[in-house]
Amino acid sequence: MNKSKKSKISSPAYAGISKQAGEEKGSGFDLAITGGRVIDPETKMDRIADVFVRNGVIKKIEKSKGKPKAKEIINAQGKIVVPGLIDMHTHLREPGREDEETIYTGSCAAVAGGFTSICCMPNTQPPIDNQEAVKFVYQKAKDAKCKIYCVGCITKGQKGEELTEIYDLVRSGVVAISDDGLPVVNPQVLRNALEYSRMFSLPVISHCEDLNLSAKGVMHEGFVSTILGMCGIPSLAEETIVARDVALAEFTKARIHIAHVSTQGSVDLIRQAKKKGIKVTCEATPHHFTLTHEIIKTFDTNAKVNPPLRTKKDVEAIKKGLSDGTIDCIATDHAPHSIEEKEVEFDSAPFGMVGLETALGLVITELINKKVLSWTQAIAKLTTNPARILNLKGGRIKKNSPADITVIDPKASWTVDPSKFLSKSKNFPFGGTKLQGKVFCTIVDGKVVYQG
Amino acid sequence: MKLKSRHLLGLEGMSRKEINLILDTAETFKQILSRPIRVVPTLRGVTVVNLFYEPSTRTRISFELAEKRLSAEVVNFSAAISSAQKGETLKDTVQNIEAMKTDMVVVRHQASGVPYFLTRCLESSIINAGDGAHEHPTQGLLDLFTIREKYKKIKGLKVVIVGDVKYSRVARSDIWGFSIMGADLSVCGPPTLLPVEIEKMGVRVYSDLDKALEGADTVIVLRIQLERQSGGLLPSLREYTNKFGITKERLKRLNENFTIMHPGPINRGVEITPEVADGPHSVILDQVTNGVAIRMAVLYLLSGGEGKVE
Numbered sequence: 073m074n075k076s077k078k079s080k081i082s083s084p085a086y087a088g089i090s091k092q093a094g095e096e097k098g099s100g101f102d103l104a105i106t107g108g109r110v111i112d113p114e115t116k117m118d119r120i121a122d123v124f125v126r127n128g129v130i131k132k133i134e135k136s137k138g139k140p141k142a143k144e145i146i147n148a149q150g151k152i153v154v155p156g157l158i159d160m161h162t163h164l165r166e167p168g169r170e171d172e173e174t175i176y177t178g179s180c181a182a183v184a185g186g187f188t189s190i191c192c193m194p195n196t197q198p199p200i201d202n203q204e205a206v207k208f209v210y211q212k213a214k215d216a217k218c219k220i221y222c223v224g225c226i227t228k229g230q231k232g233e234e235l236t237e238i239y240d241l242v243r244s245g246v247v248a249i250s251d252d253g254l255p256v257v258n259p260q261v262l263r264n265a266l267e268y269s270r271m272f273s274l275p276v277i278s279h280c281e282d283l284n285l286s287a288k289g290v291m292h293e294g295f296v297s298t299i300l301g302m303c304g305i306p307s308l309a310e311e312t313i314v315a316r317d318v319a320l321a322e323f324t325k326a327r328i329h330i331a332h333v334s335t336q337g338s339v340d341l342i343r344q345a346k347k348k349g350i351k352v353t354c355e356a357t358p359h360h361f362t363l364t365h366e367i368i369k370t371f372d373t374n375a376k377v378n379p380p381l382r383t384k385k386d387v388e389a390i391k392k393g394l395s396d397g398t399i400d401c402i403a404t405d406h407a408p409h410s411i412e413e414k415e416v417e418f419d420s421a422p423f424g425m426v427g428l429e430t431a432l433g434l435v436i437t438e439l440i441n442k443k444v445l446s447w448t449q450a451i452a453k454l455t456t457n458p459a460r461i462l463n464l465k466g467g468r469i470k471k472n473s474p475a476d477i478t479v480i481d482p483k484a485s486w487t488v489d490p491s492k493f494l495s496k497s498k499n500f501p502f503g504g505t506k507l508q509g510k511v512f513c514t515i516v517d518g519k520v521v522y523q524g
Numbered sequence: 525m526k527l528k529s530r531h532l533l534g535l536e537g538m539s540r541k542e543i544n545l546i547l548d549t550a551e552t553f554k555q556i557l558s559r560p561i562r563v564v565p566t567l568r569g570v571t572v573v574n575l576f577y578e579p580s581t582r583t584r585i586s587f588e589l590a591e592k593r594l595s596a597e598v599v600n601f602s603a604a605i606s607s608a609q610k611g612e613t614l615k616d617t618v619q620n621i622e623a624m625k626t627d628m629v630v631v632r633h634q635a636s637g638v639p640y641f642l643t644r645c646l647e648s649s650i651i652n653a654g655d656g657a658h659e660h661p662t663q664g665l666l667d668l669f670t671i672r673e674k675y676k677k678i679k680g681l682k683v684v685i686v687g688d689v690k691y692s693r694v695a696r697s698d699i700w701g702f703s704i705m706g707a708d709l710s711v712c713g714p715p716t717l718l719p720v721e722i723e724k725m726g727v728r729v730y731s732d733l734d735k736a737l738e739g740a741d742t743v744i745v746l747r748i749q750l751e752r753q754s755g756g757l758l759p760s761l762r763e764y765t766n767k768f769g770i771t772k773e774r775l776k777r778l779n780e781n782f783t784i785m786h787p788g789p790i791n792r793g794v795e796i797t798p799e800v801a802d803g804p805h806s807v808i809l810d811q812v813t814n815g816v817a818i819r820m821a822v823l824y825l826l827s828g829g830e831g832k833v834e
């Protein structure tokens with residue numbers, strides 16, 4: 073063994089990532105992440121250990137007795153090592169609005185936020201409703217910094233009328249189908265989608281919004297919309313469709329995933345459905361467990377999102393749903409929009425805010441540090457659970473799993489500055505917020521793709 | 525004394541002192557308006573832009589007269605003849621106008637929050653002349669002025685706002701203004717035209733007009749937009765008139781010395797009968813007269829004026 077080289081990295085002052093000069097004969101690992109607290113929700117692991125990677129795959133997780141050996145070593149002492157985060161709800165805008173985001177720039181934002189896999193929603197221009205469009209996304213994804221998984225449309229052109237060629241979509245690699253951005257208005261169409269998708273164990277993701285009830289609404293219907301004189305989107309607009317979709321899932325025995333749950337009533341409906349054994353899962357966004365409609369008082373169009381920011385009571389219900397397991401996943405609903413589109417009258421601005429680069433900080437600051445979720449619970453909602461719902465290989469730190477790993481510095485505090493986002497868009501309403509917990513580095517298939 | 529803000533965006537959050545300052549200043553201007561020569565040089569050299577994105581008769585003329593009587597230089601803009609129709613954004617339009625050196629902008633827009641938006645992209649003082657269903661502060665102020673002039677007080681008076689509260693910016697400014705000044709406030713209308721949680725603004729809520737009117741001093745009658753019927757919020761205007769129309773018969777429930785107000789334009793025979801609108805208790809035209817004095821006071825105070833006018 074090459075003792076002189078070993079002594080070089082034995083200094084306690086050593087920190088960060090180092091490439092050892094020369095080959096380490098005998099060890100055979102490409103990468104070792106050493107001394108960190110390793111959390112894997114699936115295997116319930118939560119202990120200090122070293123993680124060894126070879127050929128992009130996790131090969132060994134153990135507490136090394138001597139100095140760990142690998143070509144590249146990441147000293148993760150004081151850090152938390154978790155499976156690479158998975159965002160099951162991202163809008164990447166390509167094709168169609170490359171001025172707002174591309175698959176590449178979205179992936180840069182993703183890895184900066186600790187995500188190693190993101191699922192792009194199909195409401196692009198044109199929508200991803202056929203195999204050629206899916207192939208286009210996967211072609212572009214070859215240059216991306218992280219793994220991109222494509223979600224296909226439920227209906228052709230997201231019109232809610234005819235089903236897409238779902239078998240074709242599955243063969244070209246979609247991990248779910250959704251008309252996100254719009255509900256499937258006709259329940260018979262959704263019933264057919266659910267029954268047909270059962271053949272492929274393909275999850276159907278539902279955007280729950282009754283368009284007649286949300287109508288011209290631009291924010292949550294409540295006291296704040298009353299004061300501001302703005303058209304409201306009542307909680308009812310979401311809840312009636314959640315109730316309908318739960319009934320459809322029960323009837324068809326298919327799996328349904330409810331996107332971006334935002335109201336207390338929706339959380340209650342899903343909780344009851346789960347108790348009855350209905351195959352329903354759901355997600356909540358960081359902004360829906362953090363912000364309320366009060367923020368609209370400044371008429372900041374960056375806070376205009378769909379579903380809208382709701383009341384304090386709803387925020388508490390989302391947190392409750394996260395902690396009791398009703399809400400399976402935390403997803404960003406990262407929705408980039410250009411400055412020109414957002415710098416307009418509130419009524420005319422599009423819905424959406426970016427979220428890839430702040431999600432983890434908000435989870436740590438708002439949920440973990442405030443004791444809503446334990447680290448294991450929180451990480452499960454960002455890794456294991458979306459991986460299970462979408463049948464993805466990642467999301468775990470386990471021997472022979474892909475080496476998609478996120479190393480988190482839980483103590484680092486930082487101030488959100490949207491102008492520094494790697495995302496092409498900066499539409500984010502709470503810049504200046506202090507967050508705790510930052511990405512230390514992001515690893516995809518054993519390669520460090522981002523260092524904080 | 526001066527106003528806290530250099531903009532007038534709404535009455536929400538204003539202090540009683542500030543409102544009194546505006547009303548007192550308006551009183552002085554009202555006296556000036558009764559003189560043979562009604563022009564003062566107060567705003568000489570100040571350029572005011574009237575930016576009207578929505579049709580308006582009363583408010584636009586009232587502001588323009590107020591500006592001219594203060595000797596300001598006045599520019600009128602209306603969206604129908606602007607580049608808004610060529611697809612220019614609001615931000616670009618107003619920044620271009622301001623680039624021509626303006627000092628104050630009076631804005632009327634169909635979207636709530638536009639005056640706030642302008643404060644973020646302009647240097648000028650912004651006066652809200654009505655934004656969506658949000659606020660119409662000068663209307664609220666002229667309503668307060670008219671009532672104070674008549675009763676010599678506002679505190680303790682029983683005021684009822686009747687009609688389409690949901691879509692009314694006048695209702696909101698009146699609710700803020702009258703509650704800041706200590707009036708006893710109620711709103712009354714069909715539940716489809718009352719916004720959710722309106723009671724949290726500190727008003728009693730009625731859908732029974734006779735109960736709401738019992739012992740009231742002032743009734744503010746709101747205009748019923750003709751679209752409300754097609755929008756499904758009312759089965760018919762006829763039915764609205766039967767249930768909520770202000771008729772002479774119903775006025776018997778009011779206090780003896782009552783007043784009837786309406787921000788205009790009136791749908792005669794829908795929300796109010798001509799008999800009541802033109803009757804002895806109606807102060808509808810006084811509201812219009814007072815509007816000019818209120819707007820002169822607001823323009824004067826926002827341009828840096830303090831208290832008494834010389």
